[in-house]
Amino acid sequence: MQLREEMNSKKQKRRKILNSLGRLITSHELGLVILEQIAQDEAREQEEIAAKKAKEVVAQHTLEDLILNKATRKFDGAVKSMKKPALQALAYALDLTRDGNREVLTMSILQRFEEQPALKGGCEIQGTI
Numbered sequence: 001m002q003l004r005e006e007m008n009s010k011k012q013k014r015r016k017i018l019n020s021l022g023r024l025i026t027s028h029e030l031g032l033v034i035l036e037q038i039a040q041d042e043a044r045e046q047e048e049i050a051a052k053k054a055k056e057v058v059a060q061h062t063l064e065d066l067i068l069n070k071a072t073r074k075f076d077g078a079v080k081s082m083k084k085p086a087l088q089a090l091a092y093a094l095d096l097t098r099d100g101n102r103e104v105l106t107m108s109i110l111q112r113f114e115e116q117p118a119l120k121g122g123c124e125i126q127g128t129i
Contacts, residue, residue, distance in 0.1 A: 066092045079109050094119065 025033070066089055075082075075090050082090070087105040088098040094112050098105075113120055
């Protein structure tokens with residue numbers, strides 16, 4: 001008798017769990033849900049790959065622009081008021097790394113000018129201090 005009551009209580013718990021999780025679906029419906037999730041994951045992965053490729057293309061064009069204009073670009077204004085792309089271009093012109101945030105780039109450029117004061121008078125970077 002006690003065993004029967006225990007079994008009934010377990011069945012009731014299972015039923016409650018099934019009812020609380022949602023409706024029952026067939027194996028065919030489950031298969032469709034899984035295939036849909038797989039398709040969504042693949043689409044998201046393809047979007048991420050495309051975004052990475054686009055970012056790489058932009059970075060490559062930026063680098064090519066820096067290389068082509070290294071000796072001819074003039075930098076006007078104070079280093080501390082330059083925006084990050086201009087700081088990166090100036091850092092590249094001074095053979096410094098282009099990585100880091102605005103503050104890091106500014107500090108490395110100013111440090112290079114302190115180390116080599118002759119750079120301040122260079123025609124392509126004149127007026128940047």
